[in-house]
Amino acid sequence: MQLISKPLGRYPKPTSNYLPGNLVCFSHLRWDFVFQRPQHLLTRLAKIRNVFYVEEPVISDTEIPYYAYTSRGTQLTVVTPQLPKGLSITASLKIQKRLFDEFMTGHVVNDYGFWYYTPMALEFSRGYRPEITVFDCMDELSAFKFAPESIKTLEKELLQTADVVFTGGYSLFEAKKNQHNNIHAFPSSIDKPHFLKARELKNAKANKAARLGFYGVIDERFDIELIRNIAELRPDWDIILVGPVVKIDPATLPVNKNIKYLGSRTYAKLPELIADWDIALIPFLLNESTRFISPTKTPEYLAAGLPVISTAIEDVINPYGKYGLVSIGNNAKDFLSLAEQELQRDDRKEWLQKVDFFLAHNSWDETCEGMMAVMNNMIKSTQIVYNTIAHS
Structure with a gap:
């Protein structure tokens, strides 16, 4: 499938501004x-x-x-x-x-x-x-x-x-x-210049443990069991969860020594925070509350140079999954298999070029x-x- 990148050309810049003051x-x-x-x-x-x-x-x-x-x-x-x-x-x-x-x-x-x-x-x-x-x-x-x-x-x-x-x-x-x-x-x-900073800040890691991360609101849309299962199946990998917990009981969240809850972080700090991640996650449940969501974090993760693994959210599948920019998994075993593939990827430079081409007008x-x-x-x-x- 041919990768495309196109601007919002159907909405030309107005010659006059009629917006109210x-x-x-x-x-x-x-x-x-x-x-x-x-x-x-x-x-x-x-x-x-x-x-x-x-x-x-x-x-x-x-x-x-x-x-x-x-x-x-x-x-x-x-x-x-x-x-x-x-x-x-x-x-x-x-x-x-x-x-x-x-x-x-x-x-x-x-x-x-x-x-x-x-x-x-x-x-x-x-x-x-x-x-x-x-x-x-x-x-x-x-x-x-x-x-x-x-x-x-x-x-x-x-x-x-x-x-x-x-x-x-x-x-x-x-x-x-x-x-x-x-x-x-x-x-x-996306605010590309903001998230491109993560690429500049990325350093070679001293340890071998893979770091899988998520930032955003942790609420009823968040797939708690998916995270729990990933953590249990790969105890040598770190899972970093960033964001406020709302509308759900924090006591229901999985607790494991390899799961790190960092709480809220400012938008300004995100590039520095995610620069150490190996893979970004979009672990949302598939239900009525996620049926029409279009996660802002998808292009932000990609702009930061991070491989992304997501559940089958429609607006992630199309266009990001369709063009091979984001991997789609249905359960913890899928996520881990896809993560292994990403960690062993030997065409990272070509993948980043593909990402940048797609996001050129985003x-x-x-x-x-x-x-x-x-x-x-x-x-x-x-x-x-x-x-x-x-x-x-």
Whole structure:
């Protein structure tokens, strides 16, 4: 199969920028939790526009609810609702609505767009008329553990409201393409210069033990038994797990002398951390919560020069597995057999050239430019329609 590398050529750079001066983003992810898709895109958009990143509420000892504002750059502000304990759902939403209305009155009177990662924010942001409404659908949130029952209904409403819909992968695009007439797939990208540092930092190891690593959120999607079995079958290999443990009981995680839990690490430290790994893992379960995921770590691992072994996640198989860039395994024995092959690979230089060719046009810069082009075209076409009606 011929390897291809192509830019987002179907989204040319706009000659004019029609984006509103202020973008208000609603997210289910904390800005300082794990640096991923929202942070990559919005830090770039904040170079040309004011960005307000509205998080989900924090329940605290405060008696008076308020918005906490934290600067993350000249034009990027994280907005975190602080709510008192003991509120009912109805009371909480009422307060969030009041706080948001006060925020809009005080900060974003006009010239604004809405950017949603979570449909749940519709419950307090309805009724406004932004110049553009974007739904960047990075996951099938309704399939996640502890997802609110109302999220499916609210997503349908958001799909009817949004001017533009982006998806975080091709499988998610295929699942939703008939639900909107302006939907575009923008899969996970990479900050290549950042992860190329891992290649520069890589040193010859003093010991012979292979090091298999994973970084990311360790949650209900993580295949605990797969890791347990790999560790037991190869006790002379080290397994490094980096990231916060959420939504699952840490006591259920496998414990073995060759499994190292390092906890959370900053995005800036990742290249240095993974430079000592021999192989990177994507050990996700195959279930409803992983059916449409497009792991950002896949191209990041590859950019770092690491061989990757993954379970059969659709957006990893296509395109990475299809082009022989990532190995796909179904169980611990598969993973170990594939790892042995990678450790004995004698064509590493040619493999890296293949990886680099494939990733040549994969970058968050190009992804952000492509999204901006779609948004600009939408706003421009709407303005043309309005002007035509006004002068008819």
